[in-house]
Amino acid sequence: MALCAPLAHAQPKSGPSVNGFGIAAANGPVEKWGTIEIELAGPSTGNPFMEVELSAVFRQGQRQLQATGFYDGDGKYKIRFMPDSVGVWQYETSSNRPILNGKRGSFTAVAPATGNHGPVRVRNTFHFGYEDGTPFWQVGTTSYAWAHQGEQLQQQTLQTLATSPFNKIRMAVFPNSDVKNTPSLYPFEGTAPLQWDFSRFNPAFFRHLEQRISQLRTLGIEADLILFHPYDKGHWGFDRMPADVNERYLKYVVARLAAYRNVWWSMANEFDFLKEKKPEDWDRYFEIVQMSDPYQHLRSIHNAFVLYNHTKPWVTHVSIQNGAVTEDYERAVLYRDVYNKPVVYDEVKYEGNFPQRWGQLSGEDMVLRFWEGAIAGTYVGHGETFTEPSGRAWTGQGGTLHGQSPARLAFFRKILSESPAEGLEPIDKWQGNPFAGKHAQYYLGYFGRDTPTAWPFVLFKTGLADGMKFRAEVIDTWNMTVTPVDGIFEVKKRDNYTFADKDGRSIALPGRPYMALRIVRVP
Amino acid sequence: MALCAPLAHAQPKSGPSVNGFGIAAANGPVEKWGTIEIELAGPSTGNPFMEVELSAVFRQGQRQLQATGFYDGDGKYKIRFMPDSVGVWQYETSSNRPILNGKRGSFTAVAPATGNHGPVRVRNTFHFGYEDGTPFWQVGTTSYAWAHQGEQLQQQTLQTLATSPFNKIRMAVFPNSDVKNTPSLYPFEGTAPLQWDFSRFNPAFFRHLEQRISQLRTLGIEADLILFHPYDKGHWGFDRMPADVNERYLKYVVARLAAYRNVWWSMANEFDFLKEKKPEDWDRYFEIVQMSDPYQHLRSIHNAFVLYNHTKPWVTHVSIQNGAVTEDYERAVLYRDVYNKPVVYDEVKYEGNFPQRWGQLSGEDMVLRFWEGAIAGTYVGHGETFTEPSGRAWTGQGGTLHGQSPARLAFFRKILSESPAEGLEPIDKWQGNPFAGKHAQYYLGYFGRDTPTAWPFVLFKTGLADGMKFRAEVIDTWNMTVTPVDGIFEVKKRDNYTFADKDGRSIALPGRPYMALRIVRVP
Structure with a gap:
């Protein structure tokens, strides 16, 4: 891009064009709540991931937001930004490398296109709304490792989601060793399964993830990104990296992904199964994400048997696994009173025919949980575990849906969408x-x-x-x-x-x- | 008492003698977990409540505990102490008045008498035990204003309690204007209803309360003392005293009562109805009690519609009012996971025939709540609201019990007492x-x-x-x-x-x- 060059401020009626990662070029206009990217050439010698610091301040009038940049390999440095108001934005970079420091420019943010309602925020204590005021009636699903499957299967998952009732998906950044496939990309340089250079990220891995998040954004689906999970079990070791690597990883992920409006941060799935991390580690990781994210996307953490203390200030909403709580609205309501935050029962067992009792709900029981949750003024998550001939299941690998619940959840979501915008209160x-x-x-x-x-x-x-x-x-x-x-x-x-x-x-x-x-x- | 005089260390088989307030004289032996009192003569001019500071350090070997003294009127100053181990204890006073300062003495604590198990402590995260290791299976009741009634009715209440199944009673320090009687004693000097000198306590009021707590102690009943409540409604104004008076009141109550082993501190009943106090006030009041109490008696706070954040460190156990949660063990268990502390559902509606829906449980429903609570690994509180010809009800004024639940709760408590000492775990x-x-x-x-x-x-x-x-x-x-x-x-x-x-x-x-x-x- 031409740094410091005066920019044309045209606002084309068709909206700004974006690349395959859903990103507008820095010299073109960008939608409000879209993603714009500044690309800079810089050093490729040494270890840029460890040695080069880069950020930019974005200003509009008296407001300013700081976004951290990242190294994207091949001597390319990027800073992404999500403008939250229309009009001209100015920026200036800072770096510990002169070639990246003090670069200035400006761009115009134009009105959001249809379907772009901004990021989801907490609203009315217990509910959610997009930043433009549209209610967000959370009807979530779960497919932990869909973005680590083969290309064809990922495309099938996207097609399934496009016609599904779901407006949020829980998905993991790290691949999942429980799921029997070999990812083609890993987050660090090195050789699978265990020879990683934790000081060097693999930009291709993250570019792939960004493409998926961008595609979900186009579908109007929130990506509830699971930052750590226990299903690695030491296979690749991403569940037991040193603390300094965890912290660097979190900052890198936030730097790359925060400018996508549909990102939510889920610190972990079943955090209490990650035995290498102590309770205070989670507090620190939450704070890192909180401090690094200029847009303050939603943040929570998902449990197995031990609840995180969701009263802590960095938790924006409560994410809970519990096999029994949503069977009864009088149970489901109880956590609201404790936390005074939106409560999302992200895991309430799955519809399916697995031998495990957490994966054998009938369609009726899956749908009942959404309704009981709604009557309690809370939100519920879907999952599906039918044994396919392929050995896959939706909640592991994605693909297609087989259950009886999705059609009923579409109906349920329609009923919700006709309810008062403030949210359903018990x-x-x-x-x-x-x-x-x-x-x-x-x-x-x-x-x-x-x-x-x-x-x-x-x-x-x-x-x-x-x-x-x-x-x-x-x-x-x-x-x-x-x-x-x-x-x-x-x-x-x-x-x-x-x-x-x-x-x-x-x-x-x-x-x-x-x-x-x-x-x-x-x- | 003869200060600094060498004390006889005899350990009489019959145990130490105590006065009408359950207090051993400082020159006689005292039971372990009994109460001993140092009485000193000091200034009666000025305002001793405001001006005189007094405390004593009690030492045994390398251990020392500091107890704050209090003015008891008529130029008498007292320091009470509850020794938690047998043997000789030394003490030395400190005061900003020379006549009260540097007084030394010693006494002997002897083995506890039958029925003295020490204070109740949290045990195994979710349960209670006396300090001597005996399990405490909480079967509580509620009689808010029993200690503010006429003498005859108070005696009747004590008789009722003596043969009741209850080992804990929730009772308020302040009188209750909802209850139609005029107390004979008030906590401050002045004239009812509203002309109080908040700078001067009324020792006679507290001596009376102490007698009742001592009598409960003799009966083996814990006094869950409610320090503030909203049922004054400005009638006497004890619900809306200035913050400095509240703080002085808390310190005075703790100084007088902490040496009774059967005291629990309940910061409030229905704290959220006390509109004059802000959330941060409750935090501060908790901390005052926590810092003032050498023995760290149990501390909690009871709600109406808004839950206090019981994850805060000064909360030892959870005290909850909820009309529906104990109808189902799968509901009742949920709060355990949140708090990782013992959960006591102190108010679950009352057995009775009141027109209000909180006071018309059948005996069956009252008993069911105790059982459902137990299966959830939690504890439940009883109350009774039958309209008597006198206009009284047990949960307001005490007297006699009319319900069908107490006999069944005695049976329930017997079953609990035959259960594993570690507590019932779901x-x-x-x-x-x-x-x-x-x-x-x-x-x-x-x-x-x-x-x-x-x-x-x-x-x-x-x-x-x-x-x-x-x-x-x-x-x-x-x-x-x-x-x-x-x-x-x-x-x-x-x-x-x-x-x-x-x-x-x-x-x-x-x-x-x-x-x-x-x-x-x-x-």
């Missing part, structure tokens, strides 16, 4: 009440495995007043139907805690499980 | 399993409202090996019977997760709710 959680929503406006109820034949029209009192009117729909969450209930219900105070339909009516239900009710205020 | 909590106990040794199962007619003899695998033998008993927790099951069950590996009786036998159950099973290893 109604009367102290007592336990199968409704969530927004007091006096919107109620979504779910009866789980119960098979009621009627629901007396009785709502918890908060916000209600005599004469308020509501319409109702009966939702079959498994058969994916929404059936309007005839008539309008007008409420009247019933007792110290509830309002009921003034004529004492009930809503008929079909006596099947997995039924829900939607009750919406009408003028 | 068996296979990840999956959800209605048993708690000690792997391969002891299993206590509870079926709640389910009404099984048989239980297939299948246990989770941990610790089991083919050929291990068990006996079983069927427990009716409501009718309070224990029925041995004929024969011995020998287990054999069944699948990846379980062992079963080698002959595939089941245990017959009566098809009633509230049944439990006890399975104990035999040689």
